[in-house]
Amino acid sequence: MLYEALSMSTIVVKVVNKTTEAEDIVSLELASIDDDPLPPFSAGSHIDVHVPGGLIRQYSLCNNPAERHRYQIAVLRDPQSRGGSTGMHQIQVGDVVQISEPRNLFPLTPADHYLLLAGGIGVTPILCMAERLATVGASFSMHYCSRSPERAAFLDRIGASQFSARSHVYFDNATARERLDLGKIIDAAPPGTHIYVCGPSGFIGFVTETARARGWPADRVHLEYFGNAPQDTDGDTAFEVKLASSGKSYTIAADRSVWSTLLEHGIDIPVSCEQGICGTCITRVLQGTPDHRDVYLTDDEKAKNDQFAPCCSRAWTALLVLDL
Ligand code: FES
Structure with a gap:
């Protein structure tokens, strides 16, 4: 997911529901402030939302992409929230909020059949895809x-949808027989x-591993993460980064990120997710x-x-020279 959050044009919308x-x-x-149609989007698109408090967070659009009168997003309250979901x-x-125009880094590509797999709040882009595929009469199933x-x-929405017969829902607290048997699928x-x-x-790791173990080609697995895995930071140590343009070096303390340290010195690398998911901060x-500690690359x-x-990423070597 590459998010160019700070360079994208923003639009102001009102919360109508x-x-x-x-x-x-x-x-x-x-919806738009003046009730004009919103910019179009395709299944798998997301928007950046400027959260009250100054953070920017990404949310997949989950309504039917044929709709122009609204964007619908869903937000899971994260107990570890640093302010975003809260x-x-x-x-x-x-309320009036600022958002980016929709961008799609998780697009549907032509296929004979689509296997849509959602874990938790990851259902949002998958639901949007199901809406689109059902609309165009494509062959798919959703799990x-x-x-x-x-x-x-x-x-309820899935149960009442035109694709309900092709949708399967599984719960962790169900019996083994009722759980997802991904290998079989x-x-x-x-x-x-x-x-x-x-x-x-x-x-996502479970799905990609299961597919890989069954000889499934990697280029037929398309994925989008919601949240990076917790990192083991116990062995983290300090290292130096040097900027190629100025030749100046900065020490990155064991408990600080490269981004936050450079920001403190007035070097502002655009960020969005701040946890290695979106790719906004990728630097040469x-x-x-x-x-590497991101899940983007x-x-x-x-x-x-x-x-x-x-x-989020650190260094194996004592020095990193960055193209900044
Ligand atoms: S800001 Fe999202 S990967 Fe760094």
Whole structure:
């Protein structure tokens, strides 16, 4: 997910609806101030939302992409929230918020069949995809995993949708027989199937590993993360970064990020998610070996060691020279 949050044009919208969709999940419906049509979007798109308090967070659009009168997003209250989801939950109907135009870094590509897999709040772009695929008459099935019925958003909507017969919902607290048997589903997928998966990193890892173990080609697995896995920071040590343009060096303390340290010295790298998901902060590395901690770069990109995410990644070497 590459988010160019700070360079994108922003639009101001009003909140016209707020609904509790499940435990700790609310949906917000956004419309233009003057009721003009909103910029169009395609399935898999997200918007950046300027959260009250100054943060910027990304949310996938989950309404039917044919709609121009509204954007719908859903927000899970994160107990570890640094202000993002808590601020979003405080938004009320009638509030005015600033958002980016929709961007799509998780687009549907042509396929003979689509296997849509959602973990938790990752259902949002997957639901949008299901709406689109149903509208165009494409072949697909949707599989949605949640901890429990109380924590699963949009169950009524899915049940009442034109794709309800192709939708399957699984709960962690169900019996083993009723849980997702992903291996079986993948084995039964027709040739030419593409997998689209969205959810927390653990769910995505489970899907990509299961697919890989069954010989599924990596280019037929499309994914989008919601949240990076917690990092083990116990062994973190200080290192130096040097800016190629000025030749100046800065010490990155063991408990600080490259981004926050540079910001303190007036070097402002655009960030958005601040946790290695979105790619906004990706910076070229001219010398040294990054310790990649993001989930944005692919394994191949990480192996090249010529770019890194300064919001979360660190260094294996004592010095990183950055193309800044
Ligand atoms: S700000 Fe999102 S990856 Fe760094």
